[in-house]
Amino acid sequence: FPSVGATENVILAAVLAEGTTVITNAACEPEIADLADYLNRCGARIFGAGEGTIRVEGVEKLSACEHTIIPDRIVATTYLTAAAMTSGSVRLTGVDCRHLSSILPLFEEAGCEVRRLPNEVILETSRRPLPIGLIRTMPYPGFPTDAQAPLMAMMTMARGTSVFVENIFENRYKHAAELQRMGAHIKVEGRVAIVEGIQRLHSAEVAATDLRGGAALVLAALAAEGTTEVGRIHYIDRGYDRLEQQLTALGAHIKRLD
Template identity: 60%
Template sequence: MIIVDGPAELGGEITIQGAKNSTLPLLAAAVICKGQTVLHNCPRLSDVETAVRILEHLGCRCRREGSDLIVDNAMTCCEIPNDLMRGMRSSIVFLGALVSRCGEANLYFPGGCELGPRPIDLHISSLKKLGVEIEETGGCLHCRAPHGIVGNYVSLSFPSVGATENLMLAAVCSHGTTIIANAAREPEISDLAAYLNRCGGRIYGAGESCIIIDGVKELFGSEHRIMPDRIVTVTYMAAAAVTGGNITLKDVDNTHILPMLSPFEESGCEVRQLGGALNIMAPRHLGAVRHIRTMPYPGFPTDAQPIVMSMAAVGSGTSIFVENIFENRYKHAEELERLGARIKVEGKVAIVEGVEQLFGAPVTSYDLRGGAALVVAALAAQGRTEISGTRYIHRGYEDIAGNLSSLGARIREFAGSGEPEAEES
């Protein structure tokens, strides 16, 4: 449980952690690479711990040295049991890596936050075009490539990040050339490609809508510094915004933040980019964020939508949100209403009428970013807010309570009762 006594005005500086959504596919890539992989700036998250358990089950040896995670590839099997697969949604990215390394794989359907249907059909149909035979029995995927991975042209019906990553991991050691059309363009895709190329891969065009992969015979592990987490960056920016704060965030890639700057500028915040750092100075009273429409990169990311909604809840005026990625990404709205927010949800549209003051109350986190949104809102609320379901927050935030406390928030976290019944996490 996280307890916040608000309001508080934040000030100071913190360093941004490595990106969760980059770390997980990089750990899957370690399956393909012979020898040792060293990932610098690796965040301590429950999702990363799950990925490490998967690697150790496969036979790899993993150890931490400070912020570095070291993986020695000594694989002994190509199966991932149900309990490990259900630990996180991103576990499906091991599919392409395992088939690439072993020529076969047996794993179960993944878990994840309950954000509505997120079928892996696109992953399966795309890998089939590379010569992978996939059968499903009792929730288990039996995969094999009897003739090896064969390069091909694959056009994605939607620029799925996970499907793009799976194709990259499968095709990097394939026979021939693979072209991915309508590929995801997120910075995390570029980070994965940079690591694979450092290990001997030949991947061109990552970060654009067309990626070309010339298959190589084998890859060898290398060192890589994980990119900073852009969603965590925006979370702390929002925390400063709702408290009228002035904070500096270090180790930020400002180019990754550009698609998310407009709501901060519209609400009256002053954002200054300082090389590898970012400073945000918020006004005493926020304005509305007006109109947010989530889209694939370089559009506004769905992961930032709940967090910016907390800003809109205390902004003067009306803000409109349109969620185009996930069907069930407004669970946090009802919890924000418990704090006094005025939000009306109709289908994929949420209309937020800003209020002058939120008030502390018991609330529950039901997913990762919704939990972060509740923490942000609690910083602006008068009185005490108790947030349960914090295991979701731990999936993507490294010591969020400690970081906010260092900026002046009255916040603490402790283990105890009050956690919601376990869903797939």
Template identity: 50%
Template sequence: MPSSIFLMGPLLARFGEVILSKPGGCVIGQRPIDFHLRGMRALGADIREEHGYIQCTARRLAGTSITLDFPSVGATENMLMAAALADGETVIENAAREPEVEDLANYLIACGAKIEGAGRDTVVVRGCSRLSGTRYRIIPDRIVTGTIMLAAAATRGDVTLYGTCPEHLGAVIQKLRDSGVRVDVDRDIIRVRCEDTPNAVDFRTAPFPGFPTDLQAPFMAFLATARGTSVIHESVFEARFKHVDELLRMGADISVDLRTAIVRGVRQLSGATVKASDLRGGAALLVAALAAQGESEVEGVYHIDRGYQFIETQLSALGANVERIDV
């Protein structure tokens, strides 16, 4: 899993050495770990890559200043965890602003870390000698929230979600409203209602607070039956349209040119046997299957399980006719 790279920063800071296998994950384009390695080297780590493994050593990490070439969420979080126990001050410029970064920083602060500016472009970490245990409640998963919102809209449903963070989904909520879907927000409650055929909308994925790349595929599934033609530009990952071929099997009218997808809305999708090739693409196939006429089978659900806990239970509770079949 790509998440394995997140062990590098905290283990290196705590034990002075860590050996990791090079991470894998969904095949959605290049996901280089150069930003992570560069950050650890800037903090004073010696890194060697041999035979598919990464060996990092450091007698003691030291504060530094680094500017990320791209506001990478993973690299920002790895540096936050490593710098929290480093000597001196670390300044991260062009840091990722995603809610998950800010939430991690708040958790580290609750453990005793000294961090300022999380959620902004520049983050300052003043290293301390040790962290302590704490109790902490993490933020709701905005991608799971957004996926259920899109499933409700795609099926012309009426769903109310509690315990959400609407401010983390501003771009998605706006695009749903632009398409004609009614989205009402009240503190931590989001209600999604779609009574008529939605209108086509265009969007471009971008780092937060832009439209999240992780909801590009589910939103495409929603737009597959919208009125008109939508244009989607994927600016984060260059190979994140693998779900398009499967949507075509369900009757969608979509064409792809490099990083741009043209979605021409059709009246109705039809059930088919499709296969998930990655996490968010698999979620898109679920959204499409719920909206399609007839029965669909989605294979490769182990991809979906990496990002959604008991998704079939959640959808069934909302009235979906869905079941998991163990083959």
């Protein structure tokens, strides 16, 4: 099964190894190609990154370079979900819509208006989301497992039932129990989660169980009645830069407590 982390680590090990290393069944995520672009700028010889087979010809040393990393597609998904859940709008700049090709159509299926512009995406909606019948996590270019938790938070308020199938990681629904504390109707059986949307979530004290699950709880809190307290936010800080400040700039009433 292709693995992003495994592919990245083998590339890193092979760059300075003697001889040629061939990686088969490699992950194809954009982050793999970006890592290879960076290393090649440093003097590495990596071929086929972003495809199923990668060849790495070892070099003796690497040199310094300048490189701009690609936009974070999961962070972009998080902000799009925040707008979709609160019947609002958001304009994201510095976005590569090609990397969101499996995600943006789901927002459209949920009834949002999505406009794709060069390096920008605009999402607008004025109503509760429509249900998304089936969401399957798959390796790239399929729907990413890291976007599953934010989309589940959105579907807790949809006008119908949605089904999630998690094909990448086991035990990936820890956030479901916390969303249930906010009134969500979620039933989990193995790799399948059935989400029956309700009109409104309510406030509760919840705790992040992982990075994306923590973000999902913040999103749910934005759309819930009352004041919600999200604990263990060190998980969230692993993948978001000042999430509360970004959301405040969009109009959210959110603050970090010491």
